[in-house]
Amino acid sequence: MHVRTLCLGILSFCDKSGYDIRKLAADGNFSHFCEASYGSIYPALAQLTEEDLVTFEVVALDGKPPRKVYSITQAGREALFETLQIPPGPDRFKSEFLFYSLFADKLPSNEFRKLLIRKISETKEKLSGLRHAGEVCDHGPSSFALGYGIAMNEAVLEYLEGFLVKFDSHQGDGFFDQKNSDLNQTELSDAR
Amino acid sequence: MHVRTLCLGILSFCDKSGYDIRKLAADGNFSHFCEASYGSIYPALAQLTEEDLVTFEVVALDGKPPRKVYSITQAGREALFETLQIPPGPDRFKSEFLFYSLFADKLPSNEFRKLLIRKISETKEKLSGLRHAGEVCDHGPSSFALGYGIAMNEAVLEYLEGFLVKFDSHQGDGFFDQKNSDLNQTELSDAR
DNA sequence: TACGTCATGTAAGTCGTTACATGATTGG
């Protein structure tokens, strides 16, 4: 979904500044299923303001730069729910880590193990963030989305930790060498 | 990772045409962790050819259009493993479905249920594709990547099916109305 | 007959990222 819609969606829950929205999308409760950076959020908010889908108020706190706090308008809500009529597109998962893993047997063996370890600790961190958010949250739909992320990351963590154990117990004889080291034509061309 | 690298990676396993690569990325064994369309693959292959990282041979089968079958060169392999020295970026998961789910209580209740049902059947399909690929595959690293996808999708399926049961057993009284319907400031601003 | 698959390719356009500019304040 576009950053426009993301902004509108967040503002439909409560007033926020561009800075806040970016935080939510980058590290906060929305970060496990969407992304957005300043360079897309600020222009989006400017555009939404022009279209009267949002308004803002400049709020100056002492010792801090003034912030533009945005509110969604009635027209904004309508536009949002208009957008929600369109069926959602498919989920997208991209993993450079998994791509790298395809070459695990061609990399120095420590190299892949390092990646595994790093991934495991990243997943744990992500999980603890999501769990913490889940505990605090009493908004039904948000809990659902949080739970989804927790379930996914738990499964990944379990898978990776299980794999690491197997991997380490095979150290001497080269874990991946047990099986064929080359993909054949059939496997690669067989689409689902 | 860039489409260039994806092409190089696939060709490091075996010779392929642009058409084949696109299939692998769109529906095949690579589709659960990357994406690429014709519009990015063909230019990438042309560029790689210019740089002598790949070569191609035109193969004409009867009754079918001629295909350009690409092979990776030694320089190509070196470039690939050069790229693999750079630590992989973070996994990215984007879900329009989860974004939509945030407004589950503001949509006509059947609407969200429909999305759930659709998501469940999509996940089942994805899973059966991955499982089938996993059974056929005897390349260690690929099995790892496949297993990762299977673990993730199994967890999602379980979560969604469990939720559907709970959701349906609450039909009369409006599932989400039990809890607060508005997110408050704290929840939204609390980053991880 | 009309659509789907095989097969390659291009061009325009979208959308977003990265990096920079600016500047005050707080904490190690």
Added chain:
DNA sequence: CCAATCATGTAACGACTTACATGACGTA
């Protein structure tokens, strides 16, 4: 004192997607 955080914004650039062009063959 330096780095990080708070806070807004712009401009250049990058990478990919969508849609189109082309055409033959098989199948419902």
